[in-house]
Every structure is written in structure tokens, then in C-alpha cells.
Amino acid sequence: MGYGRAVSASESVSALGPAPETAPGPRGVPRQDPRLHGAITLGIIAITFATVRPLGVEGRGLAVAVLLVLNSVALLARHLSEARLPPRAALVWLTGGVAAAAALIGVGRSGPVYLFAYFLVGHIGYRLPLKQALSLAALCSLFCGAVLYFRLGPGHEQLTWTLGLTTGIPVVAGILSRSRQRAVEAMIQSAESAERAARAEAQAAVLTERSRIARDVHDVLAHSLAGINMQLELADALIDTGDLEKVREANNKAHSMVKESLKQAQWTVHALREDALPLLESLTAMAESSGHRDVLAVTGTVRELPTRATQNLLRIAQEALTNAARHAPGGDVRVELAFDDASTTLRVRNTPATREATAGVGSGMGLIGMRERVALLGGTLTAGPVTDGPDRGGWLVEAVIPG
Numbered sequence: 001m002g003y004g005r006a007v008s009a010s011e012s013v014s015a016l017g018p019a020p021e022t023a024p025g026p027r028g029v030p031r032q033d034p035r036l037h038g039a040i041t042l043g044i045i046a047i048t049f050a051t052v053r054p055l056g057v058e059g060r061g062l063a064v065a066v067l068l069v070l071n072s073v074a075l076l077a078r079h080l081s082e083a084r085l086p087p088r089a090a091l092v093w094l095t096g097g098v099a100a101a102a103a104l105i106g107v108g109r110s111g112p113v114y115l116f117a118y119f120l121v122g123h124i125g126y127r128l129p130l131k132q133a134l135s136l137a138a139l140c141s142l143f144c145g146a147v148l149y150f151r152l153g154p155g156h157e158q159l160t161w162t163l164g165l166t167t168g169i170p171v172v173a174g175i176l177s178r179s180r181q182r183a184v185e186a187m188i189q190s191a192e193s194a195e196r197a198a199r200a201e202a203q204a205a206v207l208t209e210r211s212r213i214a215r216d217v218h219d220v221l222a223h224s225l226a227g228i229n230m231q232l233e234l235a236d237a238l239i240d241t242g243d244l245e246k247v248r249e250a251n252n253k254a255h256s257m258v259k260e261s262l263k264q265a266q267w268t269v270h271a272l273r274e275d276a277l278p279l280l281e282s283l284t285a286m287a288e289s290s291g292h293r294d295v296l297a298v299t300g301t302v303r304e305l306p307t308r309a310t311q312n313l314l315r316i317a318q319e320a321l322t323n324a325a326r327h328a329p330g331g332d333v334r335v336e337l338a339f340d341d342a343s344t345t346l347r348v349r350n351t352p353a354t355r356e357a358t359a360g361v362g363s364g365m366g367l368i369g370m371r372e373r374v375a376l377l378g379g380t381l382t383a384g385p386v387t388d389g390p391d392r393g394g395w396l397v398e399a400v401i402p403g
Contacts, residue, residue, distance in 0.1 A: 037079065044115050045072045052104075052111035060107060067104040071116040074100060078123040087128070094124050094136060102143035105164065117144055117167040125174020126181075133171055141168030211372065224261035226326055228254050257289075279310045283317055283335060290321045292333045300339030309401055312373040313346050316381075319366045320348035320397040330354030331394060343379075345400045349386065352393035370397070377401040 049068060054061040074097030077085065085093065101117035121140050125133045144164030235250035280298065287295050305313070317335065324333050328350045336347040367383055374381040379401035386394045 034079070041075055041079070041119075044075065044119060048072075048111060048113070048115060052108045052113055054109055060109075063107050064104070067100055067107060070100040071097065071104055071120075075116060075120060078120075078127070082127075090127055091132060091136075094120065094128065095139075098124075098136060098140040098143065101167075102140065102147055102164075105144055106147040114144070114163065114167060118170050121168055122170035122174045125171035125176075126178045127174070130175065133175060137168035137171035141165045224257065226322065227257045228261070230326070230329075231257060277307075277310055277314060279305060279313065280337070282310075282314050283337065286314070286318055286321060287333070287335055290325055290333070292321075292335075295333055296335045296337065298337045298339075302339055305344060305403065309344070309377055309403060312377055313344070313399065313401070316370050316373055316397070316399050317346060317348055319370055323366060323397075324348070324350035324395065328353040328394065329356075343400055343402050345398065347399075348397045349391055350394045351391050370399070374399050374401065 045068075048071075049055070052064060052068060055064050055068075056062060057065070074093065077093055077097075082090075097120045098117070101114075101120055104116060105113045117140055121137050124136050124140075127133075128136065141164065144167045145161050146164070148164040149161035231250050231254035235247050235254065238247045238250060280296070280302070284296050287293070321333065321335075324331065331351040331353050333348070333350045336345075336349070338345040338347075370383065371381050379399060381400075382396070382398040384396065386392055386396050
């Protein structure tokens with residue numbers, strides 16, 4: 001019978017909070033067209049006014065007219081939202097409507113006087129809580145049945161008293177409609193919640209990817225430019241000495257580092273595309289490009305690591321080698337890669353500087369980036385000065401990752 005009130009899409013989703021700018025528009029709870037409900041209500045009112053008799057301006061005709069108006073107002077009120085008509089006011093309104101519908105059956109001589117009772121009770125099942133709806137529907141059946149049973153009005157010999165009892169039956173349709181509507185609303189709210197969670201997860205993934213790209217850009221630019229800058233500063237200092245051979249050597253070294261920077265940029269592109277890089281070969285080439293040959297030592301059974309682990313270990317090694325060249329020029333460097341049963345360990349150790357380090361302040365992001373990379377892999381990072389042994393005064397970076 002369509003006892004539900006139509007609700008706009010914006011109203012049905014407003015309780016869920018504002019949607020992000022990039023999110024699709026809010027989806028309303030599917031309900032019947034409000035224009036259809038309005039047409040049904042107006043149709044019932046028009047039919048009863050056209051057929052119910054007596055209808056006049058005095059005596060019983062006036063009573064019928066007044067009751068028709070009251071029933072019409074009660075039926076039209078079902079289109080008011082719950083926000084405009086709170087539950088307590090709705091209970092009073094519907095109780096009064098039931099009394100007016102029963103009274104109309106009592107005073108009307110002809111016509112479908114029972115239509116108001118049927119439709120009003122149907123809306124009672126939709127609008128009120130279950131216990132109140134059943135109680136009020138039973139009351140309507142008793143009122144209407146009693147009017148017909150005791151023949152309290154004229155012309156009722158044509159209507160059986162059981163018809164009055166049936167006026168409470170539409171409450172079942174209203175209750176079912178209400179239950180179905182609540183189930184649909186719950187499903188849509190659940191879908192909206194899942195959609196918001198998916199958008200939040202996607203946003204977190206984007207932020208994580210941005211952090212990864214920022215680390216890779218830092219690794220390429222900061223490391224490469226720092227090395228090239230050192231060579232250019234050296235060449236600039238050597239110009240004053242007139243030693244053109246050393247100037248040329250420093251200039252060639254800067255050119256070599258530019259070429260190496262291009263290679264590192266290619267490594268970054270590979271990392272961003274999730275392409276796999278050979279770990280041992282890349283570590284060897286990275287150490288040689290920093291001026292250290294045959295410094296890689298491998299222990300344990302070599303195995304292939306996941307792409308993500310390989311990429312992050314290479315970036316950690318790159319950061320450690322660049323820091324060694326920047327802060328401990330002339331010092332020896334050793335790179336160790338140990339494969340255990342449950343973990344893989346990368347160590348980059350350098351001895352103290354033998355030449356004066358170039359003045360300058362780092363970005364401070366290198367150590368942070370290394371820690372972030374290890375944390376993403378579920379491992380641990382140790383970075384600090386060496387306090388004992390032959391490398392005392394040097395620096396050690398140790399990354400341990402599972403797998």
C-alpha cells in the first residue's frame with residue numbers, strides 16, 4: 001500500500017557525515033516516489049468526499065463533513081517527516097485519527113467510509129514502534145467493529161461488523177514495509193561505511209607511496225649532488241694552486257659521478273615501477289661507484305629476496321656509502337651481507353676519515369629514510385659510531401630484516 005514517506009538522497013545520507021570532494025555523490029535510500037504517495041492520498045480524499053453521504057452544512061451532514069476534514073488532515077499528516085512530527089506527537093495524532101475514522105463509519109450513511117481507517121492503520125504500522133502499532137491497530141478494529149456490531153449509525157445493515165475488525169489488518173503491511181526499509185537503510189549505511197574505509201585506506205596508501213618516492217628522490221639527488229659538489233669544490237680549490245693535473249682529475253671524477261647519478265636515477269625508476277634489481281650485483285656496482293672495490297662480503301646461503309626488500313636494502317646501502325664518503329673521506333669501507341635462516345642482515349662499516357671532510361650540513365633525512373625503510377619491512381636498524389676494535393672512531397649501519 002506504500003505507507004513509507006519518501007526521503008531525499010541528501011537527507012538519508014546526512015547522518016553519515018560529509019563526503020570527501022573526490023567521493024561520488026551521496027546515495028539515497030530507495031523508496032517509492034513521493035508523488036505517488038501524494039496522489040494516493042488525494043485520491044482517497046476525493047473518492048470519499050464524492051461518495052460519502054450525507055454531506056451538508058447542518059445536522060448529520062455537517063458532522064460527516066467535519067469528520068471528513070479531520071480524516072483528510074490525519075491522512076495528509078502521514079507525509080510529514082519524523083523530524084517535524086516527533087514520536088509522541090505522532091502517537092497522539094494517529095490515535096485521534098483512528099477515533100475520527102471510527103466516528104466517520106458511525107455517522108456516514110453510504111460510501112467507502114472505511115478507506116481512511118485502512119490507510120491510516122497501515123501508516124501506523126510503518127510509523128510507530130511495534131508494540132504501540134499493534135495496540136493502536138487493535139483499538140481501531142475494536143472501535144470500527146463495535147460501531148458496525150451495535151449499529152450505531154444509519155445504513156450499516158449493508159456492512160457486516162467483521163469489516164470493522166479488518167481495519168486493523170493493514171498494520172501488518174506497514175510493519176513489513178518499515179522492517180524492509182530499515183534493512184535497506186542498514187545495508188546502505190554499511191556500504192557507505194565500507195566505501196569511506198576504502199577511501200581512507202587508499203589515501204593512506206597514496207601517502208605511503210609519496211613517502212617512498214620522497215625517499216628515493218632524496219637518495220638520488222642528495223647523494224649524487226653531494227658527491228659532485230665535493231669534486232667541484234676540490235677542483236675550485238686546486239685552481240688556485242695551479243696544479244692542472246689534479247684539477248682535471250677532480251673534473252673527471254665529477255663527470256664520472258654525473259654518469260653514475262644517471263645510473264642511480266635509472267635504479268629509482270626501476271624501484272618506482274616495482275622492477276626487480278639483482279641485490280649482489282647492484283651492491284657491488286654501488287660500492288665500486290663510490291671508489292671501493294672488492295669490499296662486499298657475503299655469508300650464508302644466498303637466496304632471492306622479495307622485490308620490496310631488495311629495493312630498500314639497496315637504498316640503505318646507498319645512503320650509508322654516501323654518508324661514509326661525505327663524513328669519512330679516505331676511510332676504508334666494508335659491506336657485509338649475511339643470510340640467516342630467518343633474516344637477512346646488511347652492514348656497512350667505515351673507518352675514520354683520513355682526509356678533511358668537506359664542510360656542509362646534510363638534510364637530516366638520510367637516517368630517517370633508512371629507519372622508515374627498515375620499519376616497512378618489519379626489521380630493525382642500528383646506526384652509530386664504532387667504539388671499539390680496529391674501526392674505532394668509524395661508523396656502522398646495520399639493517400636486519402626478516403626473510
